[in-house]
Amino acid sequence: MRCPSCGYLESKVVDSRSADEGASIRRRRECLECGMRFTTYERIAENPILVTKADGSSEVFDRQKLMRGLLIACAKRPITPEKIDNLISSIESELRSGQRNEIRSRDLGDMVLARLAGLDDVAYIRFASVYKDFQNVEEFSEALKDLG
Ligand SMILES: [Zn+2]
Structure with a gap:
């Protein structure tokens, strides 16, 4: 997942929790290059x-x-x-x-x-x-x- 700030491709997951009443998983990621934290969602394709x-x-x-x-x-x-x-x-x-x-x-x-x-x-x-x-x-x- 590309860092929205610097474009680096590697990040680590720092937090993972259920969201949207269980319909998705929200992950906090931290860019391994610049340290920016951003959110990704994993959900059934909709x-x-x-x-x-x-x-x-x-x-x-x-x-x-x-x-x-x-x-x-x-x-x-x-x-x-x-x-x-x-x-x-x-x-x-x-x-x-x-x-x-x-x-x-x-x-x-x-x-x-x-x-x-x-x-x-x-x-x-x-x-x-x-x-x-x-x-x-x-x-x-x-x-x-x-x-x-
Ligand atoms: Zn970055």
Whole structure:
């Protein structure tokens, strides 16, 4: 399992527990290169969550891809990779618990932003500016207002 931070392929399992009411096993892994801890889930193959983009195309929800985007948004901010990992886990379990197999990329972005808003303003704005394609200044200031 490739480390989401440095890309190294070797990691060790530091914790393993049942999740989603026994439907999956959650493993905490530690990268043997950089020491970053991240989470993997083992579960019976099920329908993947599809993320539909504005142009109508869709792709399979990819934890690691979201992790990379968030690591960039949170660069040099006081947010540990562990917090980012937990943020993604909470999104994934919300999607799975709602039995949703499909989500619009914009809605996924909103789910991320809702969680980032409580964590760090700078990371929120960085992520918002990349993830939402703001049509105009008004829309951007609306997003800033949401910061409260
Ligand atoms: Zn690493």
